[in-house]
Amino acid sequence: MKKFLSEGNQKFLENRLPNHPKLAQAQTPSNLPICVVVGCADSRTCAEHIFSQSLGNFFSVRNAGHYVTDEVIASIEYAISQGIKNIMIYGHTQCGAITAAVQSIQSSIEPISQSVTNLLSKFEPTIRHVMEKNPKLQGEALLRACVEENVRKAKNDILEMSSYLRDKCKNNELKIMTGLYEVETGVVHFID
Numbered sequence: 001m002k003k004f005l006s007e008g009n010q011k012f013l014e015n016r017l018p019n020h021p022k023l024a025q026a027q028t029p030s031n032l033p034i035c036v037v038v039g040c041a042d043s044r045t046c047a048e049h050i051f052s053q054s055l056g057n058f059f060s061v062r063n064a065g066h067y068v069t070d071e072v073i074a075s076i077e078y079a080i081s082q083g084i085k086n087i088m089i090y091g092h093t094q095c096g097a098i099t100a101a102v103q104s105i106q107s108s109i110e111p112i113s114q115s116v117t118n119l120l121s122k123f124e125p126t127i128r129h130v131m132e133k134n135p136k137l138q139g140e141a142l143l144r145a146c147v148e149e150n151v152r153k154a155k156n157d158i159l160e161m162s163s164y165l166r167d168k169c170k171n172n173e174l175k176i177m178t179g180l181y182e183v184e185t186g187v188v189h190f191i192d
């Protein structure tokens with residue numbers, strides 16, 4: 001699956017994006033998506049585009065900063081129960097949610113709403129962990145490290161919060177991949 005996604009990303013880089021829904025049927029004869037994608041809601045990070053896939057191929061679960069909640073877990077569990085065997089979690093550079101969360105730690109930012117403040121506070125332990133581990137990191141490098149750590153956290157959260165998904169992984173019935181999408185270049189770097 002990693003090779004498949006890498007090749008899709010390569011096509012995207014070469015500008016050969018499939019755009020016809022029938023392609024999806026051809027690629028997935030069982031009409032079952034081939035992968036669950038867990039990502040940020042950022043408009044530049046649409047998984048179907050960056051991996052050159054059509055309608056029907058991905059089951060997408062996305063929110064700002066791809067924070068894993070019970071609802072996210074339920075969506076993923078539903079998709080996996082249908083027979084999907086892969087999950088791809090991907091963060092991205094220039095992530096507004098992580099940027100705002102870093103800024104809220106380093107300085108004060110004008111709060112948008114209580115809900116947004118609550119969400120940003122959820123990223124705080126991950127960001128503080130990165131800052132303590134790498135005290136010299138600043139700017140873009142710090143943001144990138146925080147996004148990568150947030151992706152690892154999402155994977156850990158999924159495995160911790162869902163015994164259903166944990167067991168599937170243990171039995172080799174499910175594989176969870178992680179990556180970082182570089183908005184600037186279009187490249188997806190697999191994290192592990």
Ligand SMILES: [Zn+2]
Binds near residue numbers: 092095
């Ligand atoms: Zn984002």
